[in-house]
Amino acid sequence: MSVNKEIKRITTVQVQEMKHRHEKIAMLTGYDFTMAKALDEGGIDIILVGDSAANVFAGYETTLPITLDQMIYHAASVVRGTTRAMVVVDLPFGEYQGSIDQAYLSAVRVMKESGAHALKLEGGLEIIDNIKKIINAGIPVCGHLGLTPQAINKFGNFGVRAKDDNEAEKLKADALALQEAGCFAIVLEKIPAALAAEVSASLAIPTIGIGAGNQCDGQVLVVNDMLGMTKGFKPKFLRQYAQLYQEITGAVGQYVADVKSVNYPNDNEQY
Template sequence: MSVNKIIKRVTTSTIKDMKLRGEKISMLTGYDFSTARALDEGGIDVILVGDSAANVFAGYETTLPMSLDHMIYHASAVSRATKRAMVLVDLPFGTYQGSTEKAYEAAVRMMKESGAHALKMEGGIEIIDNIKKIVRAGIPVCGHLGLTPQSIYQFGDFGVRAKEEAEASKLKSDALALQDAGCFAIVLEKIPAKLATEVSQSLHIPTIGIGAGNGCDGQVLVVNDMLGLTKDFKPKFLRQYLHLFDDIAKATAQYVADVKALDYPNENEQY
């Protein structure tokens, strides 16, 4: 029996139950219909429509250029492709860090127009009132702590966060605050594995790690990185399951050669 027939749709309740029974949660990013369809067929639990599309899809240096319209476009494509996976989508920079009312309006628009099932928001106590309002409206929210890419210019680099006691202590407090605000899960990005394990054990909601060790309740990677499609990006935490950049380049070179040699199309490939 295929994975897709076991669970019709992964929900917030599904992943909370997975934490309770000790089953790890699998998450990958996805930005388009074809990729999302393949991930869904492969049995992924959650597809994150990340604002990392700015980097891997559009070639920007940071995630900051992504707009609400951009994210709705990508999330809609992914939502149309999935039958089992939960579709989680990032609210982009500038849509929720300010006024509570504007954050709520952005969240409602995303849910109404994209077909996504839940939202992800970066930050802790600083945005807690905005999260509470969105959750009260019945919209599931996943938190995100540690390295938060929307704040990269404040951090100055993409290094490991919360190595010092003060930042680690704040992260622990923020995690509890997010849980109390009603978040159904929290992504922990690029923090020491020991800290991630401690935070995960202190919460009754799941944690999803990226560069945060194996003590989290689940793991997420950017799909382009996992498939080896992102050239020359090999951080310590990344495991590449394929090397698609090289494979695509080789296939392209062969196609070029076949076209120029009049080998393609052959008699069986024409009408």
């Protein structure tokens, strides 16, 4: 698609205005300079530098192993590749849950060293004071409720969350608390669509869903999954817009064949 070159960097204010004028928010994850440039040129509103880099870049089973230094590295790479998209960065596991001071210092490091525009933290009332401290320091925060991957060992699986009444009520209370604390948006992951619709309608700030139905104010997917680069991973909520795994393996196979047959480089490809 063609992007208006006069559009300036998207901010938290613009993201909230999108909800109020009923314009859906498009978010994808991004972890490197090259992909960030492509996403930015494609017109994406927000790039999330997710701790899912632990899965798609490093091959870990969970997001827990990734460090703050590694998140800063990925975030700085993405920021350098964008001119329009807002860049939001996950604070990784263990860097904000322990204390208010720890959360504040982790947040400041990411913002100062990466040049990102906002942070995302998983959890609700249990970390609300930590979130308030970060926001009061002038750092925008996006909340994250529902399936929170950093708590996967507590949940035991990656199944749908908040299906029972007690968990659904807690999620609604957490969402209101995050809004009152000053969060500019909330990611809702893998919860019933009806609950996500109810929460979205109850909030003045936008919700961004992943596996949470189409009544959220926006959607997010892991870019490697959306582009079909993650072999064998196809949850119900995932729509693949390309099949790049096959494209890449096919291209590599052709390259190997050309090299071995001395078809590459040809006369026009050498000095």
